[in-house]
Amino acid sequence: MNELLVLLIAPTLQTLYMIFASTLFSLILGFPLGVLLCVTDSGGIAPRPSLNNAVGRVVNVLRSFPFIILMILVFPLSRIIVGTSIGTTASIVPLSIAAAPFVARIIESALKEVDPGCIQAARAMGSSNRQIILKVLIPEALPSLVAGVTTTIINLIGYSAMAGAIGGGGLGDLAVRYGYQRFRTDVMIVSVIVILVLVELVQLTGSRIGKRLLVKR
Amino acid sequence: MGSEPFIAVRKLKKTFHTHEGALEVLKGIDLEIDRGDIYGIIGFSGAGKSTLLRCLNRLESPDSGTVTIGDVEITALDKTSLNGHRQKVGMIFQQFNLFDSRTVYRNVSFPLEVAGIPKARIRTRVEEILELVELTDKINCHPGQLSGGQKQRVGIARALANQPDVLLSDEATSALDPQTTFSILELLKDINRKLGLTIVLVTHELEVIKYACTKMAVIQDGVIIEKGDVRSVFLNPKSETSKQFIKINDEFLKDFVVEEGGGI
Numbered sequence: 001m002n003e004l005l006v007l008l009i010a011p012t013l014q015t016l017y018m019i020f021a022s023t024l025f026s027l028i029l030g031f032p033l034g035v036l037l038c039v040t041d042s043g044g045i046a047p048r049p050s051l052n053n054a055v056g057r058v059v060n061v062l063r064s065f066p067f068i069i070l071m072i073l074v075f076p077l078s079r080i081i082v083g084t085s086i087g088t089t090a091s092i093v094p095l096s097i098a099a100a101p102f103v104a105r106i107i108e109s110a111l112k113e114v115d116p117g118c119i120q121a122a123r124a125m126g127s128s129n130r131q132i133i134l135k136v137l138i139p140e141a142l143p144s145l146v147a148g149v150t151t152t153i154i155n156l157i158g159y160s161a162m163a164g165a166i167g168g169g170g171l172g173d174l175a176v177r178y179g180y181q182r183f184r185t186d187v188m189i190v191s192v193i194v195i196l197v198l199v200e201l202v203q204l205t206g207s208r209i210g211k212r213l214l215v216k217r
Numbered sequence: 218m219g220s221e222p223f224i225a226v227r228k229l230k231k232t233f234h235t236h237e238g239a240l241e242v243l244k245g246i247d248l249e250i251d252r253g254d255i256y257g258i259i260g261f262s263g264a265g266k267s268t269l270l271r272c273l274n275r276l277e278s279p280d281s282g283t284v285t286i287g288d289v290e291i292t293a294l295d296k297t298s299l300n301g302h303r304q305k306v307g308m309i310f311q312q313f314n315l316f317d318s319r320t321v322y323r324n325v326s327f328p329l330e331v332a333g334i335p336k337a338r339i340r341t342r343v344e345e346i347l348e349l350v351e352l353t354d355k356i357n358c359h360p361g362q363l364s365g366g367q368k369q370r371v372g373i374a375r376a377l378a379n380q381p382d383v384l385l386s387d388e389a390t391s392a393l394d395p396q397t398t399f400s401i402l403e404l405l406k407d408i409n410r411k412l413g414l415t416i417v418l419v420t421h422e423l424e425v426i427k428y429a430c431t432k433m434a435v436i437q438d439g440v441i442i443e444k445g446d447v448r449s450v451f452l453n454p455k456s457e458t459s460k461q462f463i464k465i466n467d468e469f470l471k472d473f474v475v476e477e478g479g480g481i
């Protein structure tokens with residue numbers, strides 16, 4: 001039992017680190033893209049159809065890329081950004097890049113749910129586009145945005161389990177190395193349980209925050 | 218009269234281009250509204266009322282013609298000056314269009330934030346205006362906790378917060394029951410009296426015009442077919458549409474005749 005715990009500590013921390021960092025960076029990359037996609041849409045507050053189309057295409061291509069291939073393709077980029085292409089920190093690069101287009105679409109669709117009447121009212125009061133984005137779109141969409149970020153984190157927990165393939169470590173890697181390659185079924189089961197608990201915790205927290213925001217309306 | 222009206226609409230035209238083809242919604246509208254008027258625009262659904270109203274703050278851009286408010290030609294403004302101008306034209310809507318994520322206080326403070334008014338002054342102004350619409354006790358509520366009438370009062374407070382010269386109302390009472398409608402109209406009349414605010418009010422309900430307006434215009438298929446004092450249009454409707462509107466509301470006509478006889 002003790003041995004199991006010791007085995008779990010490092011991979012759990014690695015997983016948490018990967019998820020935290022890649023959530024952060026995918027939001028930094030994806031959030032502005034999502035806003036851009038919403039705002040420049042033909043029905044958006046600043047329609048730019050050709051720009052919207054171009055960005056939309058790039059996002060779609062990135063989204064449909066198999067993660068395992070993406071991990072290898074971004075090796076050169078990882079080397080530039082973090083100095084190495086393998087290891088836990090290095091795996092944050094492909095994780096963030098894989099999640100960013102997903103984040104962009106999720107943010108876009110959350111923002112598009114905002115009542116057009118509200119946007120029109122803001123417009124009628126003389127708001128600039130920037131004010132509409134910051135004071136209307138984002139606050140009004142906040143519950144959906146929270147739900148979107150929750151889904152993103154859960155997806156990233158899943159993706160991060162593959163990081164073992166490039167030496168990223170983490171719980172998924174532990175399950176594969178011990179559980180599968182060394183026939184330690186107990187380790188496999190426990191790692192999977194920890195992953196499930198993480199997913200459940202994230203989902204629970206996300207729903208709770210979302211509900212809190214909605215109750216206030 | 219003789220002098221220029223406060224709001225002047227000249228030869229205003231607007232065509233929408235849709236997948237089904239072009240739809241000419243405003244076919245050369247001429248309208249003059251004096252300062253302090255409560256001006257009603259009535260017409261059947263699809264007549265172009267909302268489009269006309271939305272041209273007054275350029276939520277809709279007309280294809281040709283001009284809109285002048287005071288000495289500002291709205292149709293000639295660039296984007297920045299347009300936003301500055303819009304801050305001085307309030308608007309209220311049928312569906313209220315309040316911000317659900319904001320409290321009553323923060324809904325009303327929105328136009329002041331947009332206009333860059335300092336926080337301390339915002340507080341005083343919001344409290345003042347909430348008193349006017351009698352919603353002081355709801356200051357920390359969210360719109361979801363309010364009735365339709367209360368929501369529209371918040372809408373009115375929000376529209377008036379930045380002390381506009383004009384208030385545009387697009388079917389502001391159409392989602393409300395008759396009793397609430399009258400209390401909202403009463404509030405608008407009150408504001409018109411107290412603040413000297415010019416109100417342009419779009420509706421498809423004759424009662425609203427009769428109850429609240431001083432002047433009116435009847436719009437049909439993008440054309441103003443009749444305009445003038447409410448009383449004269451009511452007592453002597455010239456067009457078929459006006460007659461139709463007034464026939465449906467025969468009793469109101471009687472009201473007018475009685476009032477006329479009573480020498481009001």
Ligand SMILES: Nc1ncnc2c1ncn2[C@@H]1O[C@H](COP(=O)(O)OP(=O)(O)OP(=O)(O)O)[C@@H](O)[C@H]1O
Nearest residue numbers: 233235242260261262263264265266267268269421
């Ligand atoms: N953005 C738009 N694109 C295309 N057509 C439009 C648009 N806005 C309005 N229309 C059309 O223009 C016509 C006039 O619309 P408008 O909203 O001005 O009418 P209305 O008099 O306000 O009617 P209602 O009483 O139903 O609100 C309608 O046929 C409507 O379908």
Ligand SMILES: [Mg+2]
Nearest residue numbers: 266267268388
């Ligand atoms: Mg309308």
